[in-house]
Amino acid sequence: MTLDTPSLMLTNTLLTATLAVCLALVARRDRADGLFYWGLALTAHCAAYVLYMLRGQVSDWFSVVLANMSLVSAFALMQEGLYQFQGRKAPRWRLWLPVLALGVLFALLLGNIHARVVVLACVLCLQFAQFAVAMGQRWAETPGRGKFFVMAGIAMSALALVVRAVAVVMGQLAMGSITDSGLLQTLVFAMAAVAMILVNFGIVVMIKERADARNHTLAFMDELTGLHNRRHVLLALEQQIAWACRARQPLSLLLLDVDFFKRINDTLGHLSGDQVLRDLGAGLRSHLRACDIAGRWGGEEFIVVLPGTDAAGAATLAERLRGAVEAKCFVMPDGTALTVTVSIGLHTLYPVPVDATADSLLGLADRALYRAKALGRNRVEVA
Helix, strand or coil, rough: CCCHHHHHHHHHHHHHHHHHHHHHHHHCCCCCCCCHHHHHHHHHHHHHHHHHHCCEEHHHHHHHHHHHHHCCCCCCHHHHHHHHHCCCCCHHHHEEEEEHHHHHHHHCCCCCCCHHHHHHHHHHHHHHHHHHHHHCCCCCCCCHHHHHHHHHHHHHHHHHHHHHHHHCCCCCCCCCCCCCCCHHHHHHHHHHHHHHHHHHHHHHHHHHHHHHHHHHHHHHHHCCCCCCCCCHHHHHHHHHHHHHHCCCCEEEEEEEEEEEEEEHHHCHHHHHHHHHHHHHHHHHHHHCCCCCCEEECCCCCCEEEEECCCCCHHHHHHHHHHHHHCCCCCCCCCCCCCCCCCCEEEEEECCCCCCHHHHHHHHHHHHHHHHHHCCCCCCCEEC
């Protein structure tokens, strides 16, 4: 089925204009999420299609050279938006050099549409490759599924351009103007419309999913230490108690308290106290398994949930943690070196009774912690 190319161009123009307006309504230049640049990219894309439709009515310098420079500029702006979304400085010379190169080449090839089709495909595929590399460099750090929609749209655009360029090179497509109609032209512009929807849908989803991930972090993580917060640990502890009961596995709990922490705050200041807590959080993570759950319980107290760990294993780990803290030299923001110790209370459930609760387990571990404090601190006590 062959559709009228100018009609397809008009459809794409209306589509990109609508998407541009939608992004403009929610984008703010001072918000580093890439939407401002992606909105500009859609505007440039729309301008390119408007100039395409004016082919034969205005000078070729506008409908050919400027139109295609506008199209290539749209993908340069998309990359600007991607780098801003990733929190990186965009390599602008690398992003905008293809725009300048295409303008020069199109000026030289103004009378050769077949050569221009091949050049445009090469330049845009280079930009798509740059975009894919930039996405890949932060792939693991980009949460969710939006990135897959974006890459699917980019791949579809590249495929359409390559197919048309190959058809031109092999003499299978004779074009007098970009507005000529034909099966391949219909396919190219239809794929371009679908690709535009995929890319922009993916971009919006990427932004939403990252915002969701950040909100989850704010809700369940302690910002200072990078450990889980009290709410998350409580939920996880209830789940682990239920699992240990079903699986008939031991479950151990450690409560750690920094000795004389108030003295650190009073003598060296709260910045030093914060540094101690940050270093302790990092130290805990380095000594635990992936399945263990560490969190900041409150103030200078930390909590560690040890699934499948019996009393002997938990006691060994607790002593190792205590010794590691005592042996570490804590360097404060002003350069002061400080020695810190912790007291640890430990309790193990095995077998786990069906009526066990997080509160009962916490109460026993807390009792052991207070005994460690009462017996001189810098020690491990078992309930």
